[in-house]
Amino acid sequence: MAELTNIEIEKQREYIQKMRLVNEVRKTAPKAFVETYGCAQNENDSERICGMLFDMGYEFCDDVKDADLVIYNTCAVRENAELRVFGNLGALKHLKAKKSSLIIGVCGCMVQQGHIAEQIKKKYKHVDMVFGTHALVRLPQLLWEAMENGRAFDIHSSDGEIFEGITTKREKLPLAKIPIMYGCNNFCTYCIVPYVRGRERSRTMESVLKEVREVAELGYKEVMLLGQNVNSYGKDLDCGTSFAKLLTEVCKVDGIERVRFMTSHPKDISDELIEVMAENDKICKQLHLPVQCGSDRILKKMNRSYTREKYLDIVKKVREKMPDIVLTTDIIVGFPGETNEDFEETMSILREVEYDMIFSFIYSKRKGTPAAEMEDCLSPEEKHKNFERMVEFQNVISKKKNDAYLGKCEKVLVEGPSKNNPEFLSGRTDGGKIVNFQGKDTLVGEIVTVKITEVKTWSLIGEIID
Numbered sequence: 001m002a003e004l005t006n007i008e009i010e011k012q013r014e015y016i017q018k019m020r021l022v023n024e025v026r027k028t029a030p031k032a033f034v035e036t037y038g039c040a041q042n043e044n045d046s047e048r049i050c051g052m053l054f055d056m057g058y059e060f061c062d063d064v065k066d067a068d069l070v071i072y073n074t075c076a077v078r079e080n081a082e083l084r085v086f087g088n089l090g091a092l093k094h095l096k097a098k099k100s101s102l103i104i105g106v107c108g109c110m111v112q113q114g115h116i117a118e119q120i121k122k123k124y125k126h127v128d129m130v131f132g133t134h135a136l137v138r139l140p141q142l143l144w145e146a147m148e149n150g151r152a153f154d155i156h157s158s159d160g161e162i163f164e165g166i167t168t169k170r171e172k173l174p175l176a177k178i179p180i181m182y183g184c185n186n187f188c189t190y191c192i193v194p195y196v197r198g199r200e201r202s203r204t205m206e207s208v209l210k211e212v213r214e215v216a217e218l219g220y221k222e223v224m225l226l227g228q229n230v231n232s233y234g235k236d237l238d239c240g241t242s243f244a245k246l247l248t249e250v251c252k253v254d255g256i257e258r259v260r261f262m263t264s265h266p267k268d269i270s271d272e273l274i275e276v277m278a279e280n281d282k283i284c285k286q287l288h289l290p291v292q293c294g295s296d297r298i299l300k301k302m303n304r305s306y307t308r309e310k311y312l313d314i315v316k317k318v319r320e321k322m323p324d325i326v327l328t329t330d331i332i333v334g335f336p337g338e339t340n341e342d343f344e345e346t347m348s349i350l351r352e353v354e355y356d357m358i359f360s361f362i363y364s365k366r367k368g369t370p371a372a373e374m375e376d377c378l379s380p381e382e383k384h385k386n387f388e389r390m391v392e393f394q395n396v397i398s399k400k401k402n403d404a405y406l407g408k409c410e411k412v413l414v415e416g417p418s419k420n421n422p423e424f425l426s427g428r429t430d431g432g433k434i435v436n437f438q439g440k441d442t443l444v445g446e447i448v449t450v451k452i453t454e455v456k457t458w459s460l461i462g463e464i465i466d
C-alpha cells in the first residue's frame with residue numbers, strides 16, 4: 001500500500017509541475033476561491049487542496065467573482081448543507097456564462113454519494129470537476145484533465161489509502177489542525193460519514209509526530225488532533241499503540257503548548273485516556289463527548305453502543321479527575337421514532353450534566369442509512385418546537401456555566417482580531433472558551449493572562465493583566 005501511495009503522489013507531483021509551468025507564463029497568477037462546508041476534517045482537507053493549488057501557482061481570493069477556479073468542498077451530514085451547495089452551484093451558471101474559462105469543481109463528502117455525483121453530472125453541466133473524499137489527492141490531474149477535455153469525474157471509492165507529503169496551506173498561527181485518522185467504523189444509524197469517508201484508518205504515530213514537529217517549527221503553539229473517533233486511534237495499526245500514547249508523545253514536542261482533539265465516541269473513552277488528560281498540563285481540559293440523545297430506547301436505535309447510565313458514569317469519572325473540564329456535546333432532535341417522552345429524557349440529561357455548550361441538530365434523513373427506513377412519529381412542527389425549547393433551556397445553562405468565570409484569571413492563547421469587533425482581540429482559554437479583550441496586534445500567537453470582567457452566553461470579555 002505504501003508503495004502504491006508513493007506512486008500516486010509522484011504522479012500528482014508531475015501534474016502540479018505541469019500546471020505550474022502553464023500558470024507561470026500567464027501575466028497574472030490565476031485566482032482560486034475555495035469554500036468549505038461542514039466539520040474540521042473538511043477544513044483540513046481544504047487546507048490540503050489549497051496547498052496543492054498553491055504549489056500549482058494559484059493565488060487565493062475571497063470573492064467568487066474574481067475567481068478563475070471555484071472549488072466547493074462539501075458536507076453530506078445534513079440535507080441543508082447540500083441544498084446550500086446546489087443553490088451556490090446554480091448561481092455560478094451566470095458567472096460561467098460571462099467567463100467561459102472559469103473552472104468549477106465540487107468535492108468532498110456530498111459527491112462521494114453516487115446519486116449526487118450523477119445529479120451534478122446530468123443537471124449541472126457547467127460543473128467541470130467532481131471528485132470524492134478518496135480522490136482529493138488527485139486534484140492536480142483532474143484539474144489538468146478538466147482544462148484539456150472539458151470535464152473530469154473521480155468518485156471511485158478506494159478505502160485504506162493515506163497519502164502523506166501533500167503541502168498543507170494552513171490557517172494563520174497559532175492553531176494547526178492535524179488529522180490522525182480518517183473514516184469511521186461505527187455506523188450510527190443516522191450517519192452518512194462511514195459511507196462517504198470509508199473505514200477507519202490511522203496515520204502512523206511517526207507521520208503525525210513529524211507533522212506536529214513541522215508546525216511547531218513554523219511557530220504554531222496549539223494543535224488540534226482530528227478524527228471522527230480519535231479514541232480508536234491506532235487499533236488498525238496492530239502495533240499496540242493507542243490515542244492516549246499518541247497524546248503523550250505529541251505533548252513532548254517542543255514549542256507545542258496546547259493540545260486539543262476531536263471527536264471522542266463515548267463507547268471508546270478509556271481510563272488510560274482520562275488519566276493522561278488529567279496528568280498532562282499541555283492537554284486542554286476540554287472534552288467534546290457527543291451523547292446525541294438521553295433515551296436508552298433511542299440510543300439503541302441509533303446504534304450508539306452505550307446507555308444513558310454508562311454515559312453518565314463516564315462524565316462522573318472525567319469530572320472526578322478534572323473538576324474544571326469544559327464539556328460539550330452533540331444532540332439530535334427528532335430521530336425516527338423519538339416520542340415526546342424520549343425527548344424529555346434528552347432534556348433531563350442536559351439538566352443533569354450541565355454542558356458548557358451543545359451543538360444541536362434536527363434529524364436529517366440521509367439516503368442509504370438504516371434510519372432513513374425507520375418510521376417517524378413526531379411531526380416536523382413538534383420536532384421544531386422541541387428543538388427551540390431545548391436551545392432556550394441550554395442557553396440558560398451555558399450562561400450559568402460562564403458566570404462561574406466572572407472575576408477569574410484565565411490563560412488565553414490569542415488568535416487574532418475579534419470577528420464582531422476589530423478593536424478587540426480574541427482568543428481561547430485552555431477549556432476552549434472564547435475570550436474577547438483589548439490589546440495590541442503583536443500579542444497574536446501569545447498566551448496572556450486575562451481577568452474576566454463580563455460574561456455572555458457564548459463568550460467571555462476581559463482585561464489583560466500582564
Ligand code: 5AD
Nearest residue numbers: 077190191290330331361362363364
Ligand atoms: N441528522 C442530524 N444530525 C446529524 N449528525 C450526524 N448525522 C446527522 C443526521 N442525519 C450530527 C451528529 C454528529 C454531528 C457531527 O452531526 O450529532 O455528532
Ligand code: SF4
Nearest residue numbers: 184186187188191193
Ligand atoms: Fe457518524 Fe457515528 Fe461515526 Fe460519528 S461515530 S462519524 S456520528 S457514524
